Amino acid sequence: MIGLGYDIHRFKEGRPLVLxxxxxxxxxxxxxxxxxxxxxxxxxxxxxxxxxLPDIGHWFPxxxxxxKDISSLRILEKAAALIxxxxxxxxxxxxxxxAEAPKILPHRTAMQENxxxxxxxxxxxxGIKATTNEMLGAIGRRxxxxxxxxAQVRSV
Ligand code: MG
Numbered sequence: 001m002i003g004l005g006y007d008i009h010r011f012k013e014g015r016p017l018v019l020x021x022x023x024x025x026x027x028x029x030x031x032x033x034x035x036x037x038x039x040x041x042x043x044x045x046x047x048x049x050x051x052x053l054p055d056i057g058h059w060f061p062x063x064x065x066x067x068k069d070i071s072s073l074r075i076l077e078k079a080a081a082l083i084x085x086x087x088x089x090x091x092x093x094x095x096x097x098x099a100e101a102p103k104i105l106p107h108r109t110a111m112q113e114n115x116x117x118x119x120x121x122x123x124x125x126x127g128i129k130a131t132t133n134e135m136l137g138a139i140g141r142r143x144x145x146x147x148x149x150x151a152q153v154r155s156v
Pocket of ligand 1: 007
C-alpha cells in the first residue's frame, strides 16, 4: 500500500525554521499553528494516506490549543502509531522539499535521523531530496516552502 502527501507553508519573519525536526538558521521561519514543519507534515499525510486514514488536520486540528507550537515529530509519531494499530508497518518514506533557500543538503542526515526515529524506521529508509522551483511562482519568489512525500506500508 502506498500513500501521498503534500504541504506548503508561508515564510514568516520572527519564527524559527524547522524542517524534518531540524532547526535551520535562516532569515524567516514558516507560519503555522504547530512548528510548521512542512516536510514532516507532508510525510505524515503520506503515511496516513497509505491506509486511507483522515489527514493530519483531523488528528491535530488547526487552532487546537494543545497543538500550539508542538514539534511536528509528534505528528509523525502519531501517524506511525495509527498504522501499527491497523496491523501494518512502514516500509519506507520518500520526500522532496521545494524551496529556493536555504540549502537542505547540509541538514539531510539529521532530518533522516529525526524522521526515522519518529516513524520507527532506519534513517536509510527515509528519503529526503530537495529542489528549487527555478524561481517560478510563489516558491520561486521565496514566499514559502512546499514538500511532497510518498509512504509505503505492508501488513505485519
Ligand atoms: Mg502543514
